[in-house]
Amino acid sequence: MTITTIQRTRLAYDLITQVFGPERNFASEYPLIFDPSFQGSLIGLEEADEVVSACAILPRDLVLNGWLMRIGMIGTVATADEHRGKGYAGQLLREAEKNLFCEGAVLSILWADDAAFYEKKGYIPIGCEVDYALSVTDSGKLPTSEGVRWMETRDHAAMHALYVRHSHRVDRTLAETSTLLHGPEIAGLVHEENGEVVSYALMGRGQDLQGVVHEWAGSSKNVLACLRAYLDNLSEGSDSIFLMCPVTAVDLRKDLLELEIPAIEGVLAMARVLDMQGMAKIYQRFGDPRLRTATDEEALRLTGPKGSIVLDRRQALLGTCPPQGKRSLLEVIEKETGIRFDGMPLSPFIWGLDSI
Ligand SMILES: CC(C)(COP(=O)(O)OP(=O)(O)OC[C@H]1O[C@@H](n2cnc3c(N)ncnc32)[C@H](O)[C@@H]1OP(=O)(O)O)[C@@H](O)C(=O)NCCC(=O)NCCS
The missing domain is CATH 3.40.630.30 (Gcn5-related N-acetyltransferase (GNAT))
Known part of the structure; x- marks a missing residue:
């Protein structure tokens, strides 16, 4: 079976409408996705010419006190009834994340009706x-x-x-x-x-x-x-x-x-780190100049005068945008490295008109 990825098609829209019900008019609710003059798009997984799973993606810049952080929003994740439980939504999320990473997003952000599903896919609650x-x-x-x-x-x-x-x-x-x-x-x-x-x-x-x-x-x-x-x-x-x-x-x-x-x-939303180098830049920006960073796809090493600490994707996010702004992990990072991160954690906020 070959699964291909498609972007912005009528079939993906039809699937989303079928799953969420015809009473939802997504095209008018989310114009930044469905109006081609804006940046959003639909991603779908296709099997034998049928779209089996689809979602919307939208790259945006968060303004944080005059500083910009690019994130990607994911919304309306849907798998056709008869194709559920085959791992399609998981595969679709990874496709959506790849697209958003290519658009420069450091994080993917979504609002979950059911947090447990997204937790399994690596998402954690962030912000306040x-x-x-x-x-x-x-x-x-x-x-x-x-x-x-x-x-x-x-x-x-x-x-x-x-x-x-x-x-x-x-x-x-x-x-x-x-x-x-x-x-x-x-x-x-x-x-x-x-x-x-x-x-x-x-x-x-x-x-x-x-x-x-x-x-x-x-x-x-x-x-x-x-x-x-x-x-x-x-x-x-x-x-x-x-x-x-x-x-x-x-x-x-x-x-x-x-x-x-x-x-x-x-909390504000759920999120997953897409770009560890982007995360390193955030720590670099808020840490003092003695901070050294090194990254690979899954790990971020922060080194300061006192020593080093290695963070995985989840921890890198918990240090920068923890749920309810709790500073506990940041304090451990400060203690281990001897670097202070003034201005962190960040306080990202997304007003209701922007969510998808
Ligand atoms: C949620 C939804 C997209 C999942 O699609 P799917 O293709 O069946 O998902 P996957 O096969 O990739 O993943 C299923 C996995 O998630 C788990 N899962 C599915 N729904 C879950 C839920 N509501 N809570 C917790 N876990 C859930 C399954 O047990 C399975 O776990 P496993 O990978 O360990 O076996 C699909 O059920 C759907 O379209 N639901 C209606 C629309 C909806 O609620 N969308 C989310 C809006 S925020």
Whole structure:
């Protein structure tokens, strides 16, 4: 049996639709994949002219405090019912990762409905996301929603200008932001002051993230005004919303703490290292100049004045982007090598509009 890899075909799209159900309109939910003017594509495994397993890939640059790190996202992994359990999804993931590596991605990142499947394929939880549940009873604590209105297409440029002020985000062009904002079932609010959009918030996206405010920008007070508008306009049957926050959103987090709205700390996504040399460059950038690195495909050796430590792919990732920002492995690395890594761990963040 010969398995071939195909990219961007109707058959791969049909398989994904068949597995996830016709009610999902992936083409409109994920325009950066399905609109050929953007960078994403589909990967499929073909057996006897039939696509048996398929997924989407999208290379992106993460902005981390002015510094760029190329990553690759993987989404909508699907194997046809009758072909499951034959190792196809595993093979497909490796193909997707090879493609993303060729695009310069240091890591592949995905969001798993079932983490156990991806753990078997070498993925681990990374990064931090802070979530808040706000209920209608919190509305009165928030600033008044005067000046808040539904977003319109004419607001996209102002919203993009607010988005790019985030220190931790995916690098996006205005065209990409605008295309994503046209996605299905996004309830977008903007807050206008003296004719200028000063903040915005987005809730819901296709079938995902319903009731979740997954992207926002602007000053904390103005974002809270948008949250109040969501709470005051909840549809019948729902009495709360969720808010997603990067750990770096210090002002908003502080205000929510003062409002006694508890934070729920979670992880950002699951990831796997694709490029050990790329990882070495990250350690090199944040370590002091005495650090020496050596890599092969599976190992990264860090050497400093005190000694050496060898990290495998998983450990290399746990040192740079650990789940919930925990510094424990980094402290071991610092102790063994005698090198300090100020500015690490990194705090990657991917806003809801960017996920696939
Ligand atoms: C998940 C899915 C893509 C797996 O496809 P597949 O081609 O059968 O996967 P593989 O044959 O490569 O791998 C199967 C392996 O993963 C394990 N596995 C499969 N689904 C699993 C799950 N939900 N949790 C834990 N392990 C799982 C199997 O036991 C098997 O393990 P083994 O390799 O040790 O024998 C397929 O079941 C599917 O299309 N599901 C519906 C869509 C979906 O949920 N996609 C993931 C979205 S995040």
